[in-house]
Every structure is written in C-alpha cells, then in structure tokens.
Amino acid sequence: MLEIKDISKRFVKRLDVAAKIANRLGASAKEEVVHAVDGVSIAINKGEVVGLVGESGCGKSTLGRMVAGILEPTSGEIHYKGNAVAAKTGKDAAEAALQIQMIFQDPFASLNPRMRVEDIIGEAPVLHGIVAASEKVSYVEQVMLRVGLDPEYRRRYPHQFSGGQRQRIGIARALAVKPDFLVCDEAIAALDVSIQAQVINLFMDLRRDLDLTYLFISHDLSVVEHISDRVVIMYLGRIVEVSPTDELFEKTNHPYTTALLNEVPRVEMRGLDYQPISGEIPSPLDPPTGCHFHPRCLHAMDRCAAERPELREISPGRLAACHLNDDK
Amino acid sequence: MSEIQQTTRDVNPDILLVETPFQRFMADFLEDRVAVVSLGVLIGIIFIALFAPLISPMDPYDLAKVTILNGKLPPGSQSMDGVTYWLGTDGAGRGLLSSIFYGLRISLGVGVASAVVALCIGASIGLVAAYYGGRTDTIIMRIVDIQLSFPAILVALVLLAVLGKGIDKIIIALVIVQWAYYARTVRASALVERNKEYVEAATCLALGDRRILFRHLLPNCMPPLIVVGTVQTAHAISLEATLSFLGVGLPITEPSLGLLIANGFEYMLSEKYWISFFPGVALLITIVSINLVGDQLRDILNPRLQK
Numbered sequence: 227m228l229e230i231k232d233i234s235k236r237f238v239k240r241l242d243v244a245a246k247i248a249n250r251l252g253a254s255a256k257e258e259v260v261h262a263v264d265g266v267s268i269a270i271n272k273g274e275v276v277g278l279v280g281e282s283g284c285g286k287s288t289l290g291r292m293v294a295g296i297l298e299p300t301s302g303e304i305h306y307k308g309n310a311v312a313a314k315t316g317k318d319a320a321e322a323a324l325q326i327q328m329i330f331q332d333p334f335a336s337l338n339p340r341m342r343v344e345d346i347i348g349e350a351p352v353l354h355g356i357v358a359a360s361e362k363v364s365y366v367e368q369v370m371l372r373v374g375l376d377p378e379y380r381r382r383y384p385h386q387f388s389g390g391q392r393q394r395i396g397i398a399r400a401l402a403v404k405p406d407f408l409v410c411d412e413a414i415a416a417l418d419v420s421i422q423a424q425v426i427n428l429f430m431d432l433r434r435d436l437d438l439t440y441l442f443i444s445h446d447l448s449v450v451e452h453i454s455d456r457v458v459i460m461y462l463g464r465i466v467e468v469s470p471t472d473e474l475f476e477k478t479n480h481p482y483t484t485a486l487l488n489e490v491p492r493v494e495m496r497g498l499d500y501q502p503i504s505g506e507i508p509s510p511l512d513p514p515t516g517c518h519f520h521p522r523c524l525h526a527m528d529r530c531a532a533e534r535p536e537l538r539e540i541s542p543g544r545l546a547a548c549h550l551n552d553d554k
Numbered sequence: 555m556s557e558i559q560q561t562t563r564d565v566n567p568d569i570l571l572v573e574t575p576f577q578r579f580m581a582d583f584l585e586d587r588v589a590v591v592s593l594g595v596l597i598g599i600i601f602i603a604l605f606a607p608l609i610s611p612m613d614p615y616d617l618a619k620v621t622i623l624n625g626k627l628p629p630g631s632q633s634m635d636g637v638t639y640w641l642g643t644d645g646a647g648r649g650l651l652s653s654i655f656y657g658l659r660i661s662l663g664v665g666v667a668s669a670v671v672a673l674c675i676g677a678s679i680g681l682v683a684a685y686y687g688g689r690t691d692t693i694i695m696r697i698v699d700i701q702l703s704f705p706a707i708l709v710a711l712v713l714l715a716v717l718g719k720g721i722d723k724i725i726i727a728l729v730i731v732q733w734a735y736y737a738r739t740v741r742a743s744a745l746v747e748r749n750k751e752y753v754e755a756a757t758c759l760a761l762g763d764r765r766i767l768f769r770h771l772l773p774n775c776m777p778p779l780i781v782v783g784t785v786q787t788a789h790a791i792s793l794e795a796t797l798s799f800l801g802v803g804l805p806i807t808e809p810s811l812g813l814l815i816a817n818g819f820e821y822m823l824s825e826k827y828w829i830s831f832f833p834g835v836a837l838l839i840t841i842v843s844i845n846l847v848g849d850q851l852r853d854i855l856n857p858r859l860q861k
C-alpha cells in the first residue's frame with residue numbers, strides 16, 4: 227500500500243553572510259550537511275504494523291515526517307496506493323494525503339494550547355468537508371468516545387488534561403479526518419509507564435476496528451516487539467535490517483540489531499553475556515565511511531570501512547545490510 | 555463502554571479547574587498593586603478620551619464660548635461670567651482642563667490607531683518571515699534591520715516633510731517607523747512556535763498556510779506582541795507629541811497634547827507656566843501609566859518569571 231523508494235533527506239545549514247565574507251578572506255567554513263535519511267526503501271502492506279527502531283538521531287522522525295507529507299524528501303519518491311505523496315504545502319495536493327496522519331511524541335507541544343478540544347479535533351474535518359459545520363459537535367463527541375475521552379470535556383483546553391488524555395486528543399484529531407495509515411512517532415515514549423499500555427491497547431483496538439495500517443516509530447525495541455508484524459532497524463539514516471518480528475527476536479542478523487537487542491533487559495537473557503554497544507553514536511554530520519556501524523562493530527573487517535553494504539534479502543522476507551552475509 | 559469509562563480515568567487533579575488562559579491571566583494581574591493602580595489610571599484616561607465632549611466643562615473649540623477676554627487666567631480663577639477654570643486658560647481663553655480632555659482624545663487616538671495598524675502589518679510580515687524562512691526571511695529581516703537602525707523621530711520628520719500635516723499623515727508616518735518592532739517580535743516567537751508539533755499536525759491535516767499562520771501560529775505569539783504593543787503605543791504618543799511640538803505633526807485644528815504644550819511654550823518664561831505645564835503632566839501620566847501596565851504585562855506573560 228505504501229511504497230518508499232530510495233528516499234533521502236539532507237538538511238543543509240547554509241552559511242550566513244559573516245561566514246561567506248570570512249571565506250572570501252581565506253577562511254574555510256563549509257556548509258554543514260546532515261544526511262538524516264540516506265537512500266531508504268521499504269514497502270508497507272495494508273493492515274500491517276511496521277515498527278521502525280533505532281537510536282535517537284538516526285532519522286526515524288525525519289522518515290516518518292516524509293511519509294506523513296510534512297517534510298519534502300530531498301530525493302526519492304513515496305507512493306501511497308499508487309499515487310505519489312507530495313508534501314502538503316499546497317491545499318489541493320492535500321486532500322488525498324489526509325489518508326496518512328501522524329501521532330506525535332510530545333503530548334504537550336503537539337496540541338495547540340490556545341484551542342479548545344472541540345476545535346482541535348473538529349477543525350480539519352469541517353474545513354475539508356468531511357462533516358458539515360452544523361454537525362461538528364456531534365462528530366467531535368463521537369470521535370472522542372472512540373478514543374476513550376469523555377465528550378463532556380470537549381470545550382476544555384489541552385492544559386486541563388493529563389498526558390495520556392492529551393495523547394488521546396492527538397489520536398482523535400488524526401482519526402477525525404478518516405485516515406487509513408497512521409505514523410506514530412514515539413507516540414507513547416513521553417507517557418507514564420502505567421498509561422503506555424492503555425494507549426498501545428487503544429492503537430491496537432483502532433487497528434482492528436478501523437482497518438488501519440501503522441508505521442510505529444520507537445527507539446525502544448521492546449515497545450515494538452508486542453505490536454509489530456515487522457521491524458525495520460535504522461542506523462544513521464540507513465536501514466540495516468528488516469525482519470518479521472518473531473524471526474528477529476529468535477535470531478538477529480545484523481550486528482547492530484544484535485547489540486540493540488542486548489540492550490533491552492530481557493528475562494530470558496539474564497545470566498548471558500551482556501554486551502552494550504560500545505562507543506558513541508557517530509555524528510550524522512560526518513558519518514563513518516563504508517558501513518556506518520563499523521567503528522562500533524565487533525565483527526568489522528577491512529572491507530567494512532571501504533564499502534557500503536547493500537540491503538539484501540538473506541532469507542524470504544528478511545533483509546539485512548552487512549558484509550558478513552556475503553561470506554555465508 | 556465500560557472500557558471507555560475505565561480508560562478516561564487517567565488521573566488529573568487539574569481537571570476540576572475549569573479556567574481559561576484568560577482567567578488565569580487576570581488572576582495574576584490583579585495580584586499586583588502597581589499593575590492595578592496603573593491600569594486604573596489608564597482606564598480613567600481612556601474614559602476621559604472617549605467621553606471628552608460629555609465631561610469637559612466647556613467645548614474649547616466652540617468659538618461662541620471662547621473669548622480672548624478670559625485669556626491666560628491662572629489656575630483656579632473665575633472668569634467674568636462666573637466659570638471657574640481649575641487649570642487656568644490659554645492665550646485664547648480656552649479652559650485648559652477641557653483642552654487637555656480633548657487633547658488626550660487626539661493623542662490617544664493617534665497612538666492607538668497607529669499601534670494597531672503597525673501591529674497588524676508588522677505581525678503579518680514577521681509571521682511570513684518566520685514561517686517561510688530562507689530567502690523570504692533574509693530579505694524581510696534585512697529591511698527590518700535597516701528600518702530599526704534609523705532613529706524613529708528622524709524618519710518620521712522626513713516622512714512628514716514629504717506627506718504634509720494631518721491626522722492620517724501622522725498615523726501613516728508612525729506606522730512606517732513602528733511596524734518593524736512588531737515584525738521582529740513576532741518573528742522571534744514564531745520561529746520557536748513553528749517548530750512545535752502542533753504546527754506539523756496542522757500541516758499534516760492540510761489546513762493551508764493562511765490558516766496555520768493566523769489561526770495557529772499567531773495566537774501563540776500574542777503575549778510578547780501585546781507587551782510590545784503597549785510600549786509602542788506609549789512611544790507613538792510621545793513621538794506624535796514631539797512632532798506636533800516641532801510643528802510638523804498635527805494641524806492647529808486638531809490640537810493634541812503635544813500641540814497644547816507647544817502653544818503654551820512661548821509663555822513659559824513669562825511665568826504663565828500652566829499653559830504648557832498641565833498638558834505636559836497629562837502627557838507624562840498617560841505615557842507612564844501605559845508603560846507600567848506594559849511592564850506588568852511583560853512580567854506576567856514571561857514564562858521564565860512564572861511561578
């Protein structure tokens with residue numbers, strides 16, 4: 227249903243006038259380029275829940291924003307149901323793209339503090355003609371019920387709700403435009419542990435009832451484990467491994483995935499060698515050559531520093547990008 | 555259904571406090587004595603300005619009532635027809651109290667009108683600069699920098715020399731020298747707001763640029779804008795007074811406080827101080843009270859100072 231073809235996103239920090247003048251005079255300030263997402267391709271099927279996992283700063287949010295049409299890719303294409311997804315800057319391009327909505331991490335920053343809940347939820351559906359203005363209130367009440375909010379609170383402001391409730395408001399806002407694909411960017415990371423499970427359950431109920439497809443972003447593999455059908459692992463802007471969830475937890479392929487999995491404290495792993503990932507995450511401004519992971523990889527070879535490993539199929543439905551797979 | 559009831563019960567003690575941001579704001583404001591007093595004075599001044607024709611002892615511009623025979627009476631003296639002039643009269647025999655009431659009307663009107671127009675223009679420009687960024691932002695902010703690097707009074711003098719006298723002309727001049735403050739203020743807060751997730755959510759919901767700018771970004775940039783708005787209103791009033799005093803602002807038919815001060819200035823040395831003095835005091839009280847209210851607003855609206 228969703229097909230991402232070789233998309234990249236570069237953020238360029240342009241030189242200001244002072245630096246330009248300094249350069250004229252012989253200084254060598256360079257434009258800083260962050261390769262936030264670097265040649266990523268994945269296809270997501272209808273009804274699937276795909277977990278996107280990686281350390282902070284590896285480009286998960288950037289990828290999610292491009293899928294949701296908030297950011298324009300620097301290169302590459304995203305096709306949804308066969309149509310290209312354009313960034314939603316122009317209003318016309320938008321209507322079709324309402325089908326992909328995003329749930330955000332921060333339950334405080336993601337709701338406009340100056341709007342009442344009924345406007346936060348009801349603004350877009352009325353504007354796009356999904357409901358008549360006269361039916362806004364009853365529509366909003368219906369959506370609020372759907373996500374487990376008391377409709378009586380519809381005239382309140384976001385600051386009058388708890389974190390979990392705010393996140394439900396954000397979910398209601400997205401659902402109100404009848405999407406069929408949700409990008410959830412660390413959607414439970416900022417919540418109390420006791421509330422995380424409730425919100426995850428809500429996501430799963432919605433998936434069942436509304437036939438939704440999810441791209442579920444998290445830095446934490448254990449969150450994704452219970453809800454995803456497939457897991458995509460990213461490292462410094464690139465996909466390093468794609469695998470059905472159960473197979474991944476049975477046996478990892480990429481050394482980075484192995485290291486990530488070892489970081490998750492797991493009951494069945496107690497007593498085994500605990501090997502946290504050594505070393506810092508390299509700066510995305512200046513990523514390592516070849517395989518981005520080689521400075522931290524226990525299995526690094528000469529070739530790893532020189533040559534970028536391609537993402538290849540290693541068994542049906544599983545992909546990985548590591549030179550170790552070539553020797554087998 | 556039972557599941558819903560269960561899940562809505564995420565704890566939140568706040569939930570009982572059904573107050574709007576505005577109510578919270580008013581509660582903060584009323585806690586401060588200086589704020590309350592200066593606000594009281596300011597409301598009084600606005601009241602006088604609005605209802606000057608109804609509460610003035612006389613109409614100082616009704617030629618039938620003004621007579622040169624009552625000219626230059628000192629404060630508290632009685633005229634021949636038995637009227638007491640508490641603040642004295644000017645050279646033409648107009649009661650100063652009434653002149654000040656009418657002058658306040660003009661001074662305040664010019665200040666508020668130019669501030670409102672400059673705010674609307676400046677805020678729109680600043681929002682656009684912050685939201686679109688890149689080249690648009692660079693060009694707009696260069697213009698703002700250039701504008702702000704000239705002294706306001708100098709620019710206004712030159713403009714009025716070209717435009718001529720009149721209320722509309724001075725409002726235009728004041729708007730031109732002041733829009734840049736608003737643009738810079740709004741841009742600074744919009745740059746912060748723009749990166750918040752609710753703006754991304756609005757983009758994702760395809761609400762359209764104009765709605766995002768004015769319905770989502772602008773309301774969240776209001777607090778600093780209100781503060782700058784009050785301070786700049788005071789600034790506009792004193793600029794207008796200065797320009798009128800210098801004789802390039804308002805025509806003699808529309809005497810603001812500045813013009814009243816100018817009219818009495820020639821008598822200052824002949825001990826008839828009151829003709830300039832009382833309009834000056836009125837101007838001072840107006841400007842100080844607006845600034846005090848502005849300061850209090852800043853303290854209350856500044857999130858860093860919030861308890």
Ligand SMILES: Nc1ncnc2c1ncn2[C@@H]1O[C@H](COP(=O)(O)OP(=O)(O)O)[C@@H](O)[C@H]1O
Nearest residue numbers: 237260262281282283284285286287288289510
């Ligand atoms: N708007 C932006 N401008 C410049 N750099 C950015 C921007 N957004 C993200 N980045 C950079 O891109 C990289 C990936 O960021 P992000 O997608 O937020 O990672 P993640 O969500 O995985 O933590 C980071 O190095 C970040 O600094």
Ligand code: SF4
Nearest residue numbers: 517520523530548549
């Ligand atoms: S390619 Fe080399 S450095 Fe990269 S993960 Fe595989 S073994 Fe390690």
Ligand SMILES: [Mg+2]
Nearest residue numbers: 283286287412
């Ligand atoms: Mg992120």
